[in-house]
Amino acid sequence: MNENELIQGLITELRRGSLTLAVLGSLRRPHYGYALLQTLQELGIAIEGNTLYPLMRRLEGQGLLESSWDTAESRPRKYYRINETGERVFDALTLEWKRMQESFEAFVGKDAGNE
Amino acid sequence: MERMRAMSNLIERYVYDVTRRLPQADREEVGRELRSNIFDMLPDEPDQGEIEAVLLSLGAPARLAEQYRPRPRYLISPAVYDSYTKLLGLVLPIVGSVLMVLGAVMGSLEAAKLPAADAVRVISLGVSSGVSMAFEGALQALFWITLGFAIADRYRDQQGKTETWSLSDLPEIPADEASGISLTESIVELGLTALFGTLGILFCLGVLPFVFALRLEQIQVNTLFAPGFLRSCVPVVAVTAGLGLVESALKIYYRRWTVPVCAGVLVSGLANVAGLFYLAGRPEIFSRELSALLDSTIGRDLAFLSQLGSRGFNLLHLVLVVVVVATVFECASAVYKTVKSQRA
Numbered sequence: 316m317n318e319n320e321l322i323q324g325l326i327t328e329l330r331r332g333s334l335t336l337a338v339l340g341s342l343r344r345p346h347y348g349y350a351l352l353q354t355l356q357e358l359g360i361a362i363e364g365n366t367l368y369p370l371m372r373r374l375e376g377q378g379l380l381e382s383s384w385d386t387a388e389s390r391p392r393k394y395y396r397i398n399e400t401g402e403r404v405f406d407a408l409t410l411e412w413k414r415m416q417e418s419f420e421a422f423v424g425k426d427a428g429n430e
Numbered sequence: 431m432e433r434m435r436a437m438s439n440l441i442e443r444y445v446y447d448v449t450r451r452l453p454q455a456d457r458e459e460v461g462r463e464l465r466s467n468i469f470d471m472l473p474d475e476p477d478q479g480e481i482e483a484v485l486l487s488l489g490a491p492a493r494l495a496e497q498y499r500p501r502p503r504y505l506i507s508p509a510v511y512d513s514y515t516k517l518l519g520l521v522l523p524i525v526g527s528v529l530m531v532l533g534a535v536m537g538s539l540e541a542a543k544l545p546a547a548d549a550v551r552v553i554s555l556g557v558s559s560g561v562s563m564a565f566e567g568a569l570q571a572l573f574w575i576t577l578g579f580a581i582a583d584r585y586r587d588q589q590g591k592t593e594t595w596s597l598s599d600l601p602e603i604p605a606d607e608a609s610g611i612s613l614t615e616s617i618v619e620l621g622l623t624a625l626f627g628t629l630g631i632l633f634c635l636g637v638l639p640f641v642f643a644l645r646l647e648q649i650q651v652n653t654l655f656a657p658g659f660l661r662s663c664v665p666v667v668a669v670t671a672g673l674g675l676v677e678s679a680l681k682i683y684y685r686r687w688t689v690p691v692c693a694g695v696l697v698s699g700l701a702n703v704a705g706l707f708y709l710a711g712r713p714e715i716f717s718r719e720l721s722a723l724l725d726s727t728i729g730r731d732l733a734f735l736s737q738l739g740s741r742g743f744n745l746l747h748l749v750l751v752v753v754v755v756a757t758v759f760e761c762a763s764a765v766y767k768t769v770k771s772q773r774a
Binding site: 347348349350363364365366368369372373376390391392393 | 460462463464466467469470471487488489493494497498500
């Protein structure tokens with residue numbers, strides 16, 4: 316594995332946890348799969364359909380999202396939105412994210428001071 | 431219309447290839463959702479290239495199905511995989527070696543009964559029978575061990591048991607490399623013991639023809655050992671080979687010098703020496719015609735040769751002394767290594 320492949324792999328690992336936070340936060344407003352994909356990509360979050368669609372289903376299985384089929388339009392679509400449990404989990408994850416960010420900034424700042 | 435049908439068929443085939451890998455209960459819902467997402471990713475009137483691009487962007491169906499699966503799917507879980515491979519590494523060589531011996535003996539005995547039996551036929555049938563029994567036995571062992579682990583794993587999952595361990599489960603660290611026993615050497619030792627034990631038994635039973643011819647001054651002798659001596663060799667060879675197999679099996683199992691391994695080496699070594707002394711004490715080792723030939727043709731200068739198998743210090747006693755010394759050395763080395771390993 317060359318250095319570039321190693322970096323890409325580690326970036327994927329870094330993103331994995333943050334994607335859940337992004338998806339939960341975005342689903343405060345109902346979205347169907349492809350619409351959420353576009354929303355996240357517009358926000359600059361690099362994510363592919365083969366990652367997002369199973370993630371949404373998994374979060375629903377974990378009891379954090381609710382879903383319903385909209386058959387009113389020409390093509391039926393499955394809409395997801397965050398539920399109460401999901402809101403509480405999102406708040407807890409956001410708090411942890413902020414703590415990690417502060418720790419990391421302190422770490423980076425400490426290293427920068429030593430250079 | 432045909433074109434639309436073909437393009438729709440491609441999407442359906444993709445959705446099918448993803449959902450067929452999922453639990454039955456999830457297939458319909460996932461398929462419906464995936465189909466909806468794919469059509470959302472396409473323009474209103476997509477062409478073949480656009481459909482292919484979207485399907486390729488979703489990735490291989492097997493990979494996508496893995497993402498949708500509620501739990502990872504494997505036959506033997508990573509938690510017990512090490513134990514599984516370790517058990518296979520122990521059982522397969524033992525089963526293969528034992529069945530190779532049994533198969534070779536049975537095949538050779540069957541071949542010897544045939545009207546046109548000769549050495550080549552006996553050996554070839556013995557080898558082929560041994561190899562096929564060893565292979566079949568090893569496959570059976572592989573199947574049953576794999577099945578056992580797979581069932582135990584599923585049972586553990588269903589019970590919802592999580593891995594628990596305590597500090598007392600931690601193994602002792604081997605002191606150094608000297609206390610370890612090479613697995614390769616032990617397996618080779620096992621195989622060679624099985625092979626030569628089998629050949630020895632077949633030779634003593636007279637199943638494996640041994641061509642011997644000694645010609646001195648117009649007299650030819652065609653038998654080396656006395657028949658009675660060969661018959662008495664059979665149990666000795668069987669016991670010493672069996673104890674040798676046990677010694678090798680213990681070495682393979684423990685992989686270091688422990689008390690059971692040391693005991694195996696001592697018992698096997700003592701059995702070898704005892705067996706040799708027993709055979710050396712037999713009244714007649716060599717065939718009468720060979721003994722008579724040596725007596726009559728070699729003469730007094732080489733009279734010591736005619737004393738082989740009789741009382742008094744002679745060449746045979748020298749061989750026994752060498753074997754005893756070598757065995758004592760081997761046993762002492764095993765004891766030393768075991769004590770050193772236990773103290774570490």
